[in-house]
Amino acid sequence: MSHAANVKEKVLGFLSGKSGENPFHLFAELRDLGSVVSIPNPMGDPNKNAWMITKMNTATKVLKDSKRFTVDPASIEKESGFRQEMVSDPDDSPDTFFTGKSMVFIDGIDHKRLRMLVSKAFTPKYMEGLRPRIQEIADGLLDQVESKGEMDLVKDYAYPLPIIVISEMLGVPKEDHENLQIWSSAIAKGLGWGKQDPSVQQHLKDFGDYTKRLVEKKRTHLEDDLISQLIQIEEEGERLSEEELISMITLLIFAGHETTSNLIATGSMMLFEHPEQLEKLKSNLELVPTAVEELLRFNGPSTSVGPRFAKEDLEIDGQEIKKGDMILVLVKSANRDEEVFTESEELDVSRSIHRHLAFGFGMHMCLGAPLARVEGDVAFTTLLKRLPNVELSIPPEKVKWQFTLSTQGLSSLPVSF
Numbered sequence: 001m002s003h004a005a006n007v008k009e010k011v012l013g014f015l016s017g018k019s020g021e022n023p024f025h026l027f028a029e030l031r032d033l034g035s036v037v038s039i040p041n042p043m044g045d046p047n048k049n050a051w052m053i054t055k056m057n058t059a060t061k062v063l064k065d066s067k068r069f070t071v072d073p074a075s076i077e078k079e080s081g082f083r084q085e086m087v088s089d090p091d092d093s094p095d096t097f098f099t100g101k102s103m104v105f106i107d108g109i110d111h112k113r114l115r116m117l118v119s120k121a122f123t124p125k126y127m128e129g130l131r132p133r134i135q136e137i138a139d140g141l142l143d144q145v146e147s148k149g150e151m152d153l154v155k156d157y158a159y160p161l162p163i164i165v166i167s168e169m170l171g172v173p174k175e176d177h178e179n180l181q182i183w184s185s186a187i188a189k190g191l192g193w194g195k196q197d198p199s200v201q202q203h204l205k206d207f208g209d210y211t212k213r214l215v216e217k218k219r220t221h222l223e224d225d226l227i228s229q230l231i232q233i234e235e236e237g238e239r240l241s242e243e244e245l246i247s248m249i250t251l252l253i254f255a256g257h258e259t260t261s262n263l264i265a266t267g268s269m270m271l272f273e274h275p276e277q278l279e280k281l282k283s284n285l286e287l288v289p290t291a292v293e294e295l296l297r298f299n300g301p302s303t304s305v306g307p308r309f310a311k312e313d314l315e316i317d318g319q320e321i322k323k324g325d326m327i328l329v330l331v332k333s334a335n336r337d338e339e340v341f342t343e344s345e346e347l348d349v350s351r352s353i354h355r356h357l358a359f360g361f362g363m364h365m366c367l368g369a370p371l372a373r374v375e376g377d378v379a380f381t382t383l384l385k386r387l388p389n390v391e392l393s394i395p396p397e398k399v400k401w402q403f404t405l406s407t408q409g410l411s412s413l414p415v416s417f
């Protein structure tokens with residue numbers, strides 16, 4: 001096998017969750033092969049080419065070009081619905097963000113309409129208003145473990161914080177948080193290229209059934225929360241269907257915590273692995289917002305953004321792409337692009353970053369980025385202020401990573417302080 005084929009095969013193994021190896025040297029080798037690299041179609045369709053975008057400038061070009069690329073292959077050719085290939089949706093299931101019509105998988109005016117309905121609740125200004133409550137939640141979680149001198153940073157801190165925040169915004173009762181965690185993490189872990197754990201379908205169904213019941217309950221007793229606001233919009237009749245409502249709620253729950261938990265947990269791990277950067281940050285906590293951007297760039301939660309599909313025959317960086325081809329933008333590779341970042345493979349918490357792609361780019365850029373940024377800021381500042389001696393309590397090589405298609409995380413992170 002040639003070197004190029006070998007690198008591509010390893011990257012695909014990594015993306016399908018089969019390999020747990022550190023991918024960054026593979027991404028560097030991939031960038032050496034070019035900015036647009038052909039790969040065997042990860043969905044197994046031999047009639048459609050697939051490509052990986054490895055570098056920053058090409059990635060931003062593709063992600064902002066909604067005229068020539070779409071997230072919705074069914075808008076090009078009816079039969080090529082890749083989600084249908086990954087999850088066959090039984091007729092009686094309520095729709096979820098994955099099986100139904102959610103903003104992340106559609107383009108054009110429908111995307112704009114759905115995104116507009118919730119965008120006010122995710123502006124940086126609105127998020128600043130939530131900061132005191134996020135602070136209270138972070139403090140409450142540390143109060144529970146402080147006297148013990150140790151905790152699992154994933155289970156006790158990184159995981160519950162974002163789920164409590166998004167659940168309170170939406171109006172999801174506390175007693176249901178655990179189920180949401182179970183469904184969301186099973187779905188995140190169960191989906192990958194060419195991979196679908198048999199349990200995913202059941203978890204999606206349970207998640208959808210639950211959300212439908214919650215909406216029915218809330219209809220009789222609207223409150224001051226985002227789900228109640230969306231129900232009112234749906235009941236007005238024109239702007240949101242019930243299918244879209246359920247898809248939207250499940251999307252906000254799913255997108256709103258798994259990734260942010262990973263930012264907090266992986267970010268902490270990156271700091272433990274770079275003790276001089278951890279010390280730099282501890283001695284100047286005002287650097288935390290800058291450090292959050294660097295942690296997102298250096299090893300953010302998302303490996304790639306959702307695939308794009310070419311709407312026409314076209315050319316990118318001299319490479320011919322055919323209508324219907326799948327394009328996978330590897331944001332983790334673009335974020336280490338040596339043509340854009342000096343010493344791109346180094347972590348520098350004081351680095352000033354003009355742009356990274358951890359939240360994607362263009363019209364599908366992460367809606368929740370302002371929330372994730374405030375949560376990251378509060379989480380790291382509170383952790384380092386209250387537990388300045390926090391350190392890993394197992395050797396770094398024993399820490400268990402979970403590498404999956406869309407996100408990367410840790411199953412646990414034992415620390416002492």
Ligand code: HEM
Nearest residue numbers: 103104255256259260263305306359360364366367368372
């Ligand atoms: C560190 C945390 C987070 C990361 C790294 C992250 C990453 C991303 C990325 C890369 C995309 C773009 C997907 C694409 O273009 O295909 C995205 C979209 C999205 N994110 Fe996040 N996200 C985070 C937190 C959140 C939070 C807290 C929410 C809140 C609900 C959220 C809601 C969404 C939504 C609704 C979309 C779809 C936007 C659209 O299609 O227009 N995310 N996210």
